[in-house]
Amino acid sequence: MSRYRQSKLIMSGPDTPTLRRRKSFSGWFLFAALFAFIPGTLRAQLPVSLEPCANKVPPAQQVAIGRKAAQQVYKQMPVLPDSSEVTRYVQSLGEKLAQYAPGYHWPFNFHVANMADINAFALPGGTVFVNLGTIQAADNEAQLAAVMAHEMSHVVLQHSICNMVKEQHVGLLAGLGQLAAGIALGNGALGRVAQESIGLGAGLGFLHMSRGAEKQADQEGAAILYAADYDPRAMPQFFEIIEGKYGKGGAQFLSDHPNPGNRTEYINQEIRSFPPKTHYITQTNDFQRIHKMVSGMHAYTAKEVQSGVWKRKSPNETVSTGINEYDKAAASVSHVDLSQPRDWSTFKGDGFTMQVPSNWRVLGDADSGMIAPPGGITPTPDGQSANLQYGVLTDLYTPPEGTSREQEFAALLNQLTQENAGMQPSQESTTQVAGQTVQSVQSVNSQANNGRGEHDWIVGVPVKDGLRYFVFVAPEPDFGTLRPTFERVLQSLRLQ
Numbered sequence: 203m204s205r206y207r208q209s210k211l212i213m214s215g216p217d218t219p220t221l222r223r224r225k226s227f228s229g230w231f232l233f234a235a236l237f238a239f240i241p242g243t244l245r246a247q248l249p250v251s252l253e254p255c256a257n258k259v260p261p262a263q264q265v266a267i268g269r270k271a272a273q274q275v276y277k278q279m280p281v282l283p284d285s286s287e288v289t290r291y292v293q294s295l296g297e298k299l300a301q302y303a304p305g306y307h308w309p310f311n312f313h314v315a316n317m318a319d320i321n322a323f324a325l326p327g328g329t330v331f332v333n334l335g336t337i338q339a340a341d342n343e344a345q346l347a348a349v350m351a352h353e354m355s356h357v358v359l360q361h362s363i364c365n366m367v368k369e370q371h372v373g374l375l376a377g378l379g380q381l382a383a384g385i386a387l388g389n390g391a392l393g394r395v396a397q398e399s400i401g402l403g404a405g406l407g408f409l410h411m412s413r414g415a416e417k418q419a420d421q422e423g424a425a426i427l428y429a430a431d432y433d434p435r436a437m438p439q440f441f442e443i444i445e446g447k448y449g450k451g452g453a454q455f456l457s458d459h460p461n462p463g464n465r466t467e468y469i470n471q472e473i474r475s476f477p478p479k480t481h482y483i484t485q486t487n488d489f490q491r492i493h494k495m496v497s498g499m500h501a502y503t504a505k506e507v508q509s510g511v512w513k514r515k516s517p518n519e520t521v522s523t524g525i526n527e528y529d530k531a532a533a534s535v536s537h538v539d540l541s542q543p544r545d546w547s548t549f550k551g552d553g554f555t556m557q558v559p560s561n562w563r564v565l566g567d568a569d570s571g572m573i574a575p576p577g578g579i580t581p582t583p584d585g586q587s588a589n590l591q592y593g594v595l596t597d598l599y600t601p602p603e604g605t606s607r608e609q610e611f612a613a614l615l616n617q618l619t620q621e622n623a624g625m626q627p628s629q630e631s632t633t634q635v636a637g638q639t640v641q642s643v644q645s646v647n648s649q650a651n652n653g654r655g656e657h658d659w660i661v662g663v664p665v666k667d668g669l670r671y672f673v674f675v676a677p678e679p680d681f682g683t684l685r686p687t688f689e690r691v692l693q694s695l696r697l698q
Contacts, residue, residue: 248304249476250425252418255364261306262600262667264363265327272329280316280502280512282334288499289314291492292332292350295343299351302429304422308357309552312350316512318501320444324353326363334501339444343489344436344482348427352437355422361415420465421472433482434473438466538577538592540683546694549573551596553665554636557694559687562593570597591651592676592684594691600668610669611641611662618660624649625658635663636695646678657681661692670697 259267275281282289289312296312303310308328315321318335325331330353332346340346356362411419424434502512543559558573565572565579572579574593599617601610611630619625627645634640642661650656655678662669672695674688 248302248422248425248429250421250472251304252359252422254305254358254360255415257360257364257367259360259363259367261308261327264360265309266600267363267366268325268327268329271325275315275325275331279331279507281331282314282316284313286314288334288337288492288496291488292337292346294488295347296330296350296354299347299354299426299430302426303354303358304426305358310354310357316501317507318503322349322353324357324362326357326360326366328354328357330354330357334496334499337493337496338499338501339447340440340489340493341443342436342485344427344432344484345440345443346489347430347432348423348434348437348440351423351426351430351432352419353423354426355419356411356415358422359415359418361411361419365410417468420469424469424472425476428473428476428479431479431481431483433484434476435470436484438469441465538575538680540592540680542686546690552598553698554663554670555696555698556691558594558691571595590675591656592680594672594674594688596670596672598665598668599662599671607664610664614662614669614671615643615660622647627660633661633692635661635692636697638664640664648678651677654678659685659688663695663697665697 284290284293292314293312296310300308300310310328310330312330312332314337315331315333317333319333320335320339322330322332322336330350332350332353336349337346340349420437424437427434427437506512539561543561545560546557547560549556549558549564559575562573562575562578565574572590572593572595574590578590578592580589580591599610599614601613605613615627615630619627624647625645626647627643630641630643632639633642640661640663642659645658645660647656647658657676657678659674659681660671661674662671664670672692674684674692676684
């Protein structure tokens with residue numbers, strides 16, 4: 203199989219993978235987003251009602267742009283793996299807050315950057331990074347939730363995408379097409395934008411907010427905290443704590459998030475207008491346990507990150523390549539077991555579930571990823587991508603504007619063929635999946651696998667936002683042996 207850049211791994215049970223994000227099977231996976239679209243409350247239910255900044259960038263395109271930027275974050279910053287207990291805690295807290303994020307149901311997902319600076323940032327579309335230093339500096343869970351709610355509010359109010367529109371970066375970053383949303387930001391104009399826009403710490407140029415945007419994020423964030431039963435006063439309290447430690451603008455957070463002025467005064471004034479509550483959450487046992495854990499963890503300084511030392515060392519199991527949670531032990535398996543599996547587990551994806559062999563593992567997240575037996579995924583020589591040789595990948599294809607339902611599968615095949623040298627699809631056919639008739643095609647790539655050839659079975663299932671597609675992959679000589687397993691996986695598919 204061609205190269206992939208991974209997303210992230212989430213386990214919803216001992217052997218039950220959960221997946222998210224997308225990419226063609228010749229490209230690389232972007233880590234993306236942990237959660238499926240979480241039902242949010244209506245804007246009118248929050249005590250603060252602010253409208254997103256005016257722009258014409260569709261939500262799906264904002265998500266795709268954010269995922270491109272996230273690839274660069276993983277290349278430039280050390281990020282804790284999603285299996286980390288610290289990350290799982292932050293994700294759980296973020297999931298709770300996301301239930302109260304108003305407006306469009308952004309696919310929020312949360313990650314921990316192994317950096318000492320007190321900082322956090324949110325990419326367009328809902329990916330939020332919280333620095334380890336921020337967790338270490340917070341005194342209680344309400345303060346950490348305040349930082350996260352503030353960042354989520356930038357997503358809700360679409361501040362970063364409006365900054366990009368002003369800087370005229372959207373056209374460049376979105377010009378690769380929806381299918382290839384996870385493609386590498388390479389040389390040329392697009393690469394220059396990446397270098398200019400993505401810095402160390404939170405130095406993504408389009409994320410530097412105006413004071414007006416900061417005030418709105420404070421107000422909306424305080425409302426999200428209130429709705430989630432956290433003390434909204436924790437927000438100005440935490441800003442005062444870091445200002446007291448570092449001086450005005452001394453912390454990275456304060457320089458990236460300029461103080462609108464009288465922050466404590468106007469947030470407290472806003473809070474006084476909220477309907478009174480008899481009890482707020484301030485501290486939790488989970489936070490105290492995690493805070494004790496992170497107090498002894500090493501977080502990289504900005505100088506260490508810039509030097510690239512984190513790519514050579516791996517304290518705290520920091521992700522140092524684009525392959526998050528890559529199972530090197532499984533990759534070293536010399537022989538892939540092709541026998542019919544006896545045990546199966548439920549794979550929970552974004553808007554679907556399916557049964558997969560229990561011993562198969564996931565490289566990806568709830569939207570897109572590869573699911574393969576031990577040894578079925580191998581790293582590329584540079585360690586920055588992965589090859590799928592045996593298994594299945596799934597992704598969401600958003601067709602170009604104006605594409606009819608009848609044309610979507612053909613458009614998908616056209617894009618895959620362009621991106622995969624040597625791919626030769628056969629005649630399209632139909633099959634029954636999840637109670638509907640869907641299109642599929644068999645393809646052979648004689649150039650793959652060092653001349654052994656590769657057989658790809660591509661199936662496209664219509665969903666609300668386009669096509670959820672599945673590619674079942676094996677070397678040509680072994681495809682027939684694995685086909686019964688592939689068919690059972692496909693027939694177990696259930697849309698939600």
